Amino acid sequence: IATRGLVDLPIDVLIRIAVRLPRVEAVARLACTCRDLHSPAFFEAAMRERTARRGGEVPLPSGRRRRETMVQALCRGERRDRFQRQNKIAAGDYHSVFVSEEGRLMTCGTHSFRDNPQPILGHSELDDEDLQVIGGDSVLVVPRPVAGLADVRVRTVATGYAHTLAVSEAGAVYSFGLGESGGLGHGNEADQHTPRVIESLRGVRAVAASGGLNHSLVLSAAGEVYSFGAGDRGQIGHDPESLFVPSRDRQEVTERLQLTPRVIDSLQGVRVVAVAAGAYHSLLLSEAQHVYSLGGGGATRRSSSRGRTSRFTGPQWTPQINEALRKVNVVAVSGGLGYSLVLSEQRHVYAFGNGSHGELGNGRDHSSTLYEFTSDGLQQINARIRAQQRALATTDAFGRHGYEVFRHSMTLADEAVPRLIESLGGVRVVGISAGGSMQTGGTGHSLVLSDEGEVYSFGCNGYGELGRNFDNESEELPTSVPHVVETLRGTRVVEIAAGGASSLAATATGAAYGWGRSECTGLREQVGERKSATPLRFADLELAHG
Incomplete structure (x- = not known):
């Protein structure tokens, strides 16, 4: 034959x-x-x-x-x-969200502030036995299925400050949580206690979503980006004159809102493959692997590949290519509270924006700070920083509050141009996640995932969000050098999520771990605590990883 x-x-x-x-x-x-x-x-x-x-x-x-x-x-x-995986875990400032092995959406975290119920978790009713008082708030300590999506198989999930976006296998988008500034996409600013489909996106097959402080991004299968919510910093990419301006009492700044999803027209001809919403800025990754940034604050300072100096020039209303990254083969982006992380095809991580808490991993934090103010102003600011162990909780890098006062401030830890995190040399990175909490006065922390399934963390550690045990007071201070989360060694992690002051990890076997602020995860090492520096496993929770 x-x-x-x-x-x-x-x-x-x-x-x-x-x-x-x-x-x-x-x-x-x-x-x-x-x-x-x-x-x-x-x-x-x-x-x-x-x-x-x-x-x-x-x-x-x-x-x-x-x-x-x-x-x-x-x-x-x-x-x-390879790097555009579907999110099965997501962490907000008050809550944690999961997609179970069966595609069910599950949530836990803060149910009510004192005795004031909140819409954050998406549950219409909860059993008292599942609730515990932590820090004066009522917290759902066990992830529970969201009944409003019982008949919907969820593909991927995203969280904002206090809202959630769920994309179904059919490509529909559901949202719930705080509706401030129209970040839920339902045409108003009303809170949504249970999941509701975004009607104006019917007919659009969504494949991904991302949530910021009060704005949201949705990516369609065709590569179009729909944005909605707060637009006063340019974070949603629309002409400010076309946005809705609400009438409010004692309004500090002119708010500009987009109450329903709207395509970012200036991206016509550009197919986007990934979106990431920071607190007040947004990052978009194109098919050609260019990074577009838009919004306000240090995370989107105009940068040049020719030098490391730049000046904050105000809100960036339309998406612009980050020239310093043009020759980098970018495969993933993540936006945090005033800063950004970028992953290259060569498995290198670049960071830029606000770094006052070590969240950029560049070996510097607020301990050495330089400001361009009068001597009196400088002395007052530095005294406040030393007293609170944080640098400028209201800087231009991540907020509207105090913008006019601090808009020219910049710490030595900030990076106006994307900078390689050299201390991760030798680590083949496959995942990045940038976080940040408004609850704690404007802090940030970062998580990085290696191809061996190890998790590295750096940034603020006030609630143990870095996964480092509190052996002494110095362990609570920020760290600007990435360290392995030792407790997770030997557990192959496949997905990470940095939230407000909490962190999540999912393993190859479908297990989920959480650590940091207990009001976000419901996890704590002992009664009376409000934090866990040790990653703890969510009991009876199996995720769709396997």
Whole structure:
């Protein structure tokens, strides 16, 4: 019987083999076995089929680089999309959210402030036995399924400061929580105690979402970005003159709102593959792997690849490419409270924005601070920092409060231009998450995930959100150098989420861990505590990781 070689097989059979290979590199190796397999009839057809199978899109002309062939663009897109995973955990300033193995949305965290029930968790009713008083607030300590989404299989989830966005497998978007500034997308500012589908997005197949302080982003399968909520800092990318201006008593700044989802028109011709909302800014990753930033504060200071100096120039109303990252093959972005993290295809992490609590991982924090004020003003500010162990809780880097007073301030820990976190050298990073809490006066912390499943943390540690035990007082202070969360060693983590003053991690076996402020997670090491510096497992919770 004659032996047939690989190249003797029909082209459609070869394509089916290539589609089932685990990685694009394996397809390339297969193509290198024979000159005939370099032809578009095989290689390009195989990559197009792999793209379609994973739900991707063939690159637009604008998504291809100069002199890049279609095959090269398809291969690059697959490598990039490895990092665009669906979120099964998310952490807000008051709550934690999970997607169970069955696709059910589950939440825990703050149910009421003192005796004032809040809409944050999405539950219409809760059993008193599941609630505990922590720090004077009523907290749901065990994740419970959200009844309003009992018949909806959730694909991915996102949280803002006190609201939640859930994207279903069918591509519908549901929201609930605090409705301030229209961040829920329902055409008003009303709170939503139970999940409600965003009607104006019917007919749009959503694939991802992200929440900021009071604004939200939704990404469609076609690569369009819909934004809504607060727009007074330019964080939603719309002409300020086209936004709704509410009438309020004692209004400190002119608010500008977009109450329903609206496409960011200035991105026409650009296909976006990932979105990330910070507190007052937004980051968008394009198909061509360019990072667009918009909004206000230190996280979006205009930067130049030629130097490290820049000046804050006010709100950035339309998305602009971060020139310093133009030659970096970016695969993931994350926005925190006044700062940003970026992950490259080479598994390197870059950080920029406010770094006063060590959240940029650059080895510096507020302990050495430089300000451009009068001598009297400088003395008063530094005294406040020393007393509170934090630097400028209301700086331009992350808020409207005190903007006119502090808009020219900048600490030595801040980075106006994306800077490589050199202390992570040797670590192959596969995940990043930037957090930050308004509850604690404006603090931030960061989490980084390695390809070996280890979690690194840096930034503020006031509630143990870095996962470091409180052996002495110095452990509560910020740290600007990444350290492994030792308690999780040996547990292969596949997803991380940095919240307000809390952190979450999901493992390859579907387990979930939480640490930090107990009002957010419901977890604590002993009764009477309001925090846990040790990652604790959520009992009876199985996530859709496996």
